[in-house]
Amino acid sequence: MKFAARLAAPVAALALAGLTACAPQTSDNSSSAEDEKTGTLRVWLFQEVSSEPKEKVVDKVVAAFEKAHDGAKVKVEYIPVETRAQRIKAAFNDPKSAPDVIEYGNTDTAGYVKDGGLADVTADFNAWSEAKDSDPTAKTSVTVDGKIYGAPFFVGVRALYYRTDVFEELGLEVPESLDELAATAKQIRAAKPDLYGLVVGGAYTYGAMPFVWANGGEIAEGKGGSYASTIDSAAAQKGITAYTSLFGDDNCPAAKCASMGGNDTVTAFAAGKAGMAIGGDFSHSAVEAGKVKGKYAVVPLPGVKSGSVAPAFAGGNNIGVLKSTTHRTLAVDLMKRLASKQTQGELFDAMGFLPTYTDVRGEAAKEEPFIKPFVTTLTSGTKFVPASPAWAQIDASLVLPTMFQEVVSGKKDVAEASKDAAAQMNDAFSSAG
Amino acid sequence: MLGGLLVYPIYQLGLISLLEYTQAQVSGGEPTTFQGFANYAELFADPEFWRVLLATVVFAAACVVSTLAVGCALAVLLTRVRALPRLALMLAALGAWATPAITGSTVWLLLFDPDFGPVNRILGLGDHSWTYGRYSAFFLVLLEVVWCSFPFVMVTVYAGIRSVPSEVLEAAALDGASQWRIWRSVLAPMIRPILVVVTIQSVIWDFKVFTQIYVMTNGGGIARQNLVLNVYAYQKAFASAQYSLGSAIGVVMLLILLAVTLVYLRLLRRQGEEL
Numbered sequence: 001m002k003f004a005a006r007l008a009a010p011v012a013a014l015a016l017a018g019l020t021a022c023a024p025q026t027s028d029n030s031s032s033a034e035d036e037k038t039g040t041l042r043v044w045l046f047q048e049v050s051s052e053p054k055e056k057v058v059d060k061v062v063a064a065f066e067k068a069h070d071g072a073k074v075k076v077e078y079i080p081v082e083t084r085a086q087r088i089k090a091a092f093n094d095p096k097s098a099p100d101v102i103e104y105g106n107t108d109t110a111g112y113v114k115d116g117g118l119a120d121v122t123a124d125f126n127a128w129s130e131a132k133d134s135d136p137t138a139k140t141s142v143t144v145d146g147k148i149y150g151a152p153f154f155v156g157v158r159a160l161y162y163r164t165d166v167f168e169e170l171g172l173e174v175p176e177s178l179d180e181l182a183a184t185a186k187q188i189r190a191a192k193p194d195l196y197g198l199v200v201g202g203a204y205t206y207g208a209m210p211f212v213w214a215n216g217g218e219i220a221e222g223k224g225g226s227y228a229s230t231i232d233s234a235a236a237q238k239g240i241t242a243y244t245s246l247f248g249d250d251n252c253p254a255a256k257c258a259s260m261g262g263n264d265t266v267t268a269f270a271a272g273k274a275g276m277a278i279g280g281d282f283s284h285s286a287v288e289a290g291k292v293k294g295k296y297a298v299v300p301l302p303g304v305k306s307g308s309v310a311p312a313f314a315g316g317n318n319i320g321v322l323k324s325t326t327h328r329t330l331a332v333d334l335m336k337r338l339a340s341k342q343t344q345g346e347l348f349d350a351m352g353f354l355p356t357y358t359d360v361r362g363e364a365a366k367e368e369p370f371i372k373p374f375v376t377t378l379t380s381g382t383k384f385v386p387a388s389p390a391w392a393q394i395d396a397s398l399v400l401p402t403m404f405q406e407v408v409s410g411k412k413d414v415a416e417a418s419k420d421a422a423a424q425m426n427d428a429f430s431s432a433g
Numbered sequence: 434m435l436g437g438l439l440v441y442p443i444y445q446l447g448l449i450s451l452l453e454y455t456q457a458q459v460s461g462g463e464p465t466t467f468q469g470f471a472n473y474a475e476l477f478a479d480p481e482f483w484r485v486l487l488a489t490v491v492f493a494a495a496c497v498v499s500t501l502a503v504g505c506a507l508a509v510l511l512t513r514v515r516a517l518p519r520l521a522l523m524l525a526a527l528g529a530w531a532t533p534a535i536t537g538s539t540v541w542l543l544l545f546d547p548d549f550g551p552v553n554r555i556l557g558l559g560d561h562s563w564t565y566g567r568y569s570a571f572f573l574v575l576l577e578v579v580w581c582s583f584p585f586v587m588v589t590v591y592a593g594i595r596s597v598p599s600e601v602l603e604a605a606a607l608d609g610a611s612q613w614r615i616w617r618s619v620l621a622p623m624i625r626p627i628l629v630v631v632t633i634q635s636v637i638w639d640f641k642v643f644t645q646i647y648v649m650t651n652g653g654g655i656a657r658q659n660l661v662l663n664v665y666a667y668q669k670a671f672a673s674a675q676y677s678l679g680s681a682i683g684v685v686m687l688l689i690l691l692a693v694t695l696v697y698l699r700l701l702r703r704q705g706e707e708l
Contacts, residue, residue, distance in 0.1 A: 026458060026459060026464075026465055089456055089459075089460070089674070092456070092459070092460030092462075093459050093460050111456070114457050114462055114463075115456045115457050115459075115460045115462045116457065116460050116462025116463070117460060117462070202655065202656075254565070255547070255560075255561070255562035255565040256547060256560070256562055256565075258565065258655045258656075259564065259565070259651055259655050389457075392673070392674070393673040393674070393675070396668070396672040396673040396674075397668060397669075397672065397673045398652075398653075398657070398668075402656050402657055405655045405656035406656040408655075409565070409655055409656055409658075411656055411658075
């Protein structure tokens with residue numbers, strides 16, 4: 001009796017709550033019918049390790065934009081990269097406080113499109129004279145199902161950093177194939193046990209994938225909506241084996257390296273604890289600031305055949321317009337200005353961001369020999385993650401790092417781990433459509 | 434009012450767990466649909482969920498037992514030492530208690546760091562990595578959890594012991610009872626209600642452990658070997674934006690905790706104890 005009485009109150013409250021609030025909140029993100037020609041545009045760009053040079057370039061673009069459009073104002077906010085996911089999700093959830101133009105990571109494109117956040121700018125992009133010089137991989141990274149959802153802002157690729165002093169001391173040649181790379185790494189470790197030969201990370205997906213791609217493997221294959229994972233194919237397994245065999249006491253002990261991510265490996269190299277590392281053009285300043293300044297060089301990561309280049313992951317950021325903007329024409333114009341050839345050239349000078357236009361990039365390489373190996377890597381062909389909304393989920397649930405770590409720590413063999421990873425990816429592909 | 438504050442979030446949690454509710458639904462890209470128990474079916478069909486559940490239960494049990502043992506032992510010790518050492522012990526325990534979980538976890542991790550940690554240097558373990566093995570990583574987290582939660586047990590039990598009339602303890606001592614005997618036959622039964630409260634508290638805390646695992650094993654350990662339910666729910670709900678699946682895990686945790694608490698109270702009542 002007593003129990004029933006105690007139960008009655010919550011049940012009543014529950015019923016009441018059920019009447020007043022039937023469903024969790026869903027925001028209305030349909031594209032706005034308004035297209036105002038004046039007012040304030042809000043822009044979110046990413047914060048950098050040192051943002052100041054970026055801000056200067058952007059301020060110039062903004063000043064020119066405000067001059068060209070009477071009555072239009074621009075407010076730029078720099079958001080931290082680590083919390084971008086929450087910020088941008090929140091912006092999609094609350095269109096009223098959302099920005100008009102955003103910078104976003106190119107692996108997020110398909111997810112944001114599915115979330116209904118990005119505006120389709122296919123017509124504007126195709127009518128834009130500068131867009132025809134965009135490099136094809138960069139264009140793929142703004143394309144979902146044949147429609148374009150933004151303009152490429154910059155690209156980033158990874159290549160092989162190595163210690164010139166160590167190579168000279170041990171009389172080593174720069175490796176020309178992946179097999180030579182592994183052999184060289186082990187030689188360094190054997191001669192200098194306090195160094196990792198080639199520092200690798202179990203959670204360093206984009207450092208590991210070139211090994212898979214070089215061996216002819218793929219993360220997934222498919223077109224449009226339907227993808228199927230091929231990470232367990234024979235070729236992909238060969239690549240996984242090649243990468244995971246680098247974990248061990250003869251190169252990079254699993255106990256330490258299994259948990260490392262990309263930044264950890266670059267930090268280790270910059271601190272002089274590794275003979276070689278796989279780092280991006282964007283890691284340049286971090287390495288320059290480390291102990292190894294002046295004692296290293298960069299070459300493209302070699303492929304399977306001697307003298308070839310392993311396909312690299314084409315990372316980078318894009319500029320997009322939010323669907324909910326009430327200033328569509330203005331926002332598209334600002335997007336074009338931010339992603340224009342001139343801005344990208346200036347950003348390269350200021351920040352070292354690789355331009356997405358082949359001609360601008362060629363000029364940059366002439367000025368700055370440092371980026372040559374990265375440009376070579378880009379021109380020898382790059383790969384991109386599946387353009388599926390499921391990718392964000394696959395990435396966030398750490399499917400690939402888990403697979404590499406399972407093999408590295410000896411929990412599963414390559415065949416089993418890759419089969420499980422493929423199954424998880426296929427689950428995500430089928431549920432995300 | 435109170436009912437609304439308590440019930441409404443749980444109601445929403447339960448409701449979301451029955452819907453298809455991911456980022457696309459929240460931001461209006463796709464309509465929200467009712468899924469019935471499909472989320473639960475998906476969860477229960479996932480072998481990883483069962484693996485994580487088992488790990489959570491075992492880990493929480495180990496944490497509860499260790500916390501209670503350390504807390505009670507130190508509480509008894511507190512009653513046996515003089516004022517100055519007692520004050521020092523109290524202050525040290527309060528310091529551990531007041532340390533935010535993130536800070537505590539980071540410090541423990543640093544102590545056991547393979548390259549710079551003092552523990553390896555003192556034990557002469559070279560560059561042994563404590564977070565590489567599944568059990569050694571869990572053990573490290575257990576140490577941190579015990580360290581930051583024993584003070585609550587210690588202080589509460591100490592207060593309880595203080596309320597026991599000193600004649601009773603003197604009588605037991607005169608009869609020649611050992612320390613252990615006094616605890617088991619005299620103190621423990623007399624402060625039983627307090628022990629019940631701290632046990633339930635510890636069960637709830639340790640079952641829901643999040644920060645320590647998240648920080649110390651870098652979000653679930655190598656190849657997700659150190660996942661516990663709360664971190665698993667976080668990964669599902671927020672990292673991959675499957676809010677409905679995350680809610681389903683939350684509901685399962687709520688039910689398990691309710692069941693554990695009810696069974697425990699029931700057992701006590703059977704033994705003729707009124708709380």
